[in-house]
Amino acid sequence: MKVGIVGCGLIGKKRAEALTDATLVACADSNVERARALAGKTGALVSTNYREVTDAKDIELVVIATPHDMLAPVTLAAVRAGKHVLVEKPAARSATELRPVVEEAEKHGALVHVGFNHRYHRAFRKAKELVDAGALGPLMFVRARYGHGGRVGYEKEWRFDAPISGGGELIDQGMHLIDLSRWLLGDFVRVKGAAHTFFWDTKCDDNAFLHLETAQGQVAWLHASASEWKNTFSMEIYGKVGKLHIDGLGGSYGLEKLTWYRMTPEMGPPETSAWEYPMVDDSWTTEMSEVIAEIRARKKPDSTLRDALAALEIVGSIYRDSGHPHFP
DSSP states (O other): OEEEEEOOSHHHHHHHHTOOSOEEEEEEOSSHHHHHHHHTTSOOEEESOTHHHHTOTTOOEEEEOOOHHHHHHHHHHHHHTTOEEEEETTSSSSHHHHHHHHHHHHHHTOOEEEEOGGGGSHHHHHHHHHHHTTTTOSEEEEEEEEEOOOOTTGGGSGGGOHHHHSSSHHHHHHHHHHHHHHHHHOOOOEEEEEEEOSSSSSSSOSEEEEEEEOTTOOEEEEEEESOOSSOEEEEEEEETTEEEEEEOOSGGGOOEEEEEEEOOTTOSSOEEEEEEEOSOOOHHHHHHHHHHHHHHHTOOOSSOHHHHHHHHHHHHHHHHHHTOOOOO
């Protein structure tokens, strides 16, 4: 399968390195040196014009790893040109911006996989397997925290520039928490929350707090933070007969670990099993293999534009209620 990448920074590089049974034939970036570096010695086309990738006749899959303001326009161009797409989350700056892309992709029969990469971490793959097997019984609620401490000058980067990013920490790391919660619990019909700026000198949010409920009354209680001075990831999944706790994502977030707490008939201290994943993160190669398999089988993607749309509707609701700047 011939693949073109638009956006040749850190994530574009990760996607290129994860290609299996596929060939990188084109790289486009507004910075030609980044595109050239990613293309390396492969002989891939190098360009500053994304249309040279989306419109190329021999490309079947376009990977889009740009800042948020270009995700929707490039996806739209790709699906209109008859390409399949892997677009990084959040897929657009807002639900309003994404809706026309959803309509065009469905009209043209394009398979568009949204890069909610955290679903593919080893701990989450195992957790989903246990949940789907009924190991926790009926699910009740999810509680999660995801945060980092930024770096010097972080408030001046594009992720805190609303016209480019669509918002702040909520649309960045918060999107992962929303997606993982929907993946486990289903659609949320009641949305409450607040986005605040506590630390960074920016008009965008650096902390977001969410209370989401499904039609069945299941709850997701989520906190995304850019003032978490020790990088943190924690998600607890509670069922009526047990709990799963995913802690860490590897690297600066600490050892990735899954712990299963099983309620005993007499209650009290639970029976416990744990899995640790100190090995190299394989989520990128696992996801890319899934995307290529989806295209070859003409199978509905695991994470779709409609998943991204549902998450962005939640983000937009909280931004509006909090009075925070975001792309309308």
